[in-house]
Amino acid sequence: MKQPLISVIIPVYGVEKYISQCLESVINQTYKNLEIIVVNDGTKDRSAEIAKEYAAKDSRIKVYDFKNGGLSVARNRGLEIAIGDYISYIDSDDWLDKKMYETLLDAAMKNDADMVKCGVIETDCDKEDKIAFSNTKIITNEKHEAFENYFNGILWTLAWNGLYKKELAKKVKFPDNVVYEDNYSSGMFLYLAKKIVVIPFCGNYYRVNDAGISKGGVKKPLDKILAISKLKEDLLALGFVDRKLDWKLSVEFYHFVRGLNDGMYRVVAMQNNLYEYVMNNLDTRRKISFWWMVWKKKVKK
Numbered sequence: 001m002k003q004p005l006i007s008v009i010i011p012v013y014g015v016e017k018y019i020s021q022c023l024e025s026v027i028n029q030t031y032k033n034l035e036i037i038v039v040n041d042g043t044k045d046r047s048a049e050i051a052k053e054y055a056a057k058d059s060r061i062k063v064y065d066f067k068n069g070g071l072s073v074a075r076n077r078g079l080e081i082a083i084g085d086y087i088s089y090i091d092s093d094d095w096l097d098k099k100m101y102e103t104l105l106d107a108a109m110k111n112d113a114d115m116v117k118c119g120v121i122e123t124d125c126d127k128e129d130k131i132a133f134s135n136t137k138i139i140t141n142e143k144h145e146a147f148e149n150y151f152n153g154i155l156w157t158l159a160w161n162g163l164y165k166k167e168l169a170k171k172v173k174f175p176d177n178v179v180y181e182d183n184y185s186s187g188m189f190l191y192l193a194k195k196i197v198v199i200p201f202c203g204n205y206y207r208v209n210d211a212g213i214s215k216g217g218v219k220k221p222l223d224k225i226l227a228i229s230k231l232k233e234d235l236l237a238l239g240f241v242d243r244k245l246d247w248k249l250s251v252e253f254y255h256f257v258r259g260l261n262d263g264m265y266r267v268v269a270m271q272n273n274l275y276e277y278v279m280n281n282l283d284t285r286r287k288i289s290f291w292w293m294v295w296k297k298k299v300k301k
Contacts, residue, residue, distance in 0.1 A: 004033065005035055005084040005085050006034050006087075006163070007082035007086070007087050007166075008036045008037065008089075008101075009037050009075055009089050010022065010023075010026070010090055011039045011041050011071055012041060013040075013071075014044070015092045016046040018093040019092050019093075021095050022090065022094060023036075024095075025205075029096065029098055029099075029100060029101050030099050034060050035060060035084050036062070037078045037081055038064065038092075039077050039078045040066060041073070062081075064077070069176070070177055071174075072178060072181045076174055079169060082169075086169075087163075088101070088164070089159050094206050095207075097203045100118075103201050103203060104162075104163040107136075107199050112195060113138070113193075113196060114165045114167070114195055115168060115189055115193045116163045116199065117156070117198045118132075118133070118162075118200075118202060119132030119202035120155070120158070120204045120205075121202050123207060132155075132200050132202050133198045136198065138195070138196075138197050139195065141196060144240055147190045149190060150190055151244055156186060156190070159181075160204060164189065171192055172185050178223045180223050180227050181227060183224055183228050183231065184228070184231045187228075188235075191235060222256060224252050228248055228252060246277075246281040247282070250277065250278040250281035250282050251286065253274075254289075254290050257270075257297070257299070258293060268299060268300065270299060270301055275294065278290060
């Protein structure tokens with residue numbers, strides 16, 4: 001029986017210190033039938049050069065050079081190239097447990113699942129914190145009830161802790177020029193998948209690295225709101241409504257007004273209809289706090 005091909009998409013930018021560990025963890029997977037797509041997102045360091053050195057030794061690795069477009073664009077470019085039966089994403093400063101793909105593919109095939117998600121291990125290389133699902137769970141998504149999990153914690157709003165059937169993955173593009181792009185894509189995966197499996201296994205090591213491709217640079221504090229807003233808009237176009245998205249958008253705007261980004265910005269004015277929207281969707285405690293913040297910061301409406 002032919003083994004399914006897994007396409008592993010790895011965007012690369014500014015990670016010359018980490019790319020070797022990332023690639024080694026993919027190369028040395030116990031599951032070997034991999035297409036390893038390295039998308040050089042116009043990096044200015046030796047990251048792509050190092051990846052090409054690996055490609056010269058392992059025919060499964062292909063490096064594609066592009067002008068810089070950002071993480072979302074790089075992932076989308078890799079997705080266009082991918083020919084695998086299953087798709088996986090990994091950030092180039094992270095790395096994988098050696099049984100990541102063996103374990104996720106086994107769960108996918110046994111259950112004919114469109115998507116399998118696992119836990120992650122956050123690490124600064126000194127200490128490790130596991131974030132895991134408590135047990136194996138199979139969700140048949142006939143009435144899009146799986147989307148409720150979008151509000152159930154970080155494991156549900158990541159793209160890189162999953163394995164996706166090609167037919168599902170090809171339907172979900174990451175929004176261009178938006179940080180926190182996983183807040184959009186993970187919601188679309190949850191809506192579109194017909195069957196989802198989550199497992200307690202932790203397969204991805206997430207490096208706590210402020211200079212990394214997905215963690216570094218100047219964070220755009222409004223981008224999470226933009227990603228969730230696009231998710232709401234696109235789901236609405238598909239005929240799906242979940243009022244909790246209004247709550248989530250309002251909570252994110254609440255945090256934006258609080259300025260939880262080391263004082264990089266301060267809201268001085270907002271449209272009155274936006275103020276009313278946020279107030280209508282917050283819980284009582286946050287409503288009072290939001291009113292107080294707006295008054296104290298003298299935000300014009």
